[in-house]
Amino acid sequence: MTTTQDIRPPLDLAFTIERAKTQTPIGSPCTDVCKLDPETGLCLGCFRSREEIKTFRSMDDAAKLDLFDALLARRAASGK
Numbered sequence: 001m002t003t004t005q006d007i008r009p010p011l012d013l014a015f016t017i018e019r020a021k022t023q024t025p026i027g028s029p030c031t032d033v034c035k036l037d038p039e040t041g042l043c044l045g046c047f048r049s050r051e052e053i054k055t056f057r058s059m060d061d062a063a064k065l066d067l068f069d070a071l072l073a074r075r076a077a078s079g080k
Helices: 013-021 051-058 061-079
Strands: none
Touching: 013 061, 051 061
């Protein structure tokens, strides 16, 4: 049974990105939302596409850092 204690609010994208940058190898920007927007095809939490989520682990660190910048820009453009 799920209780109100079991439900955590989603993490902030800027926080998860900064945390990911401190990890070796660079970690995931996942915010624990994990739901794709049917209109944009992007995750409602981290703003990655299905393909970006699928290939993230195989990306090199430079590509991950570039993606982080894109994710923050996508979030800003979405107004969220």
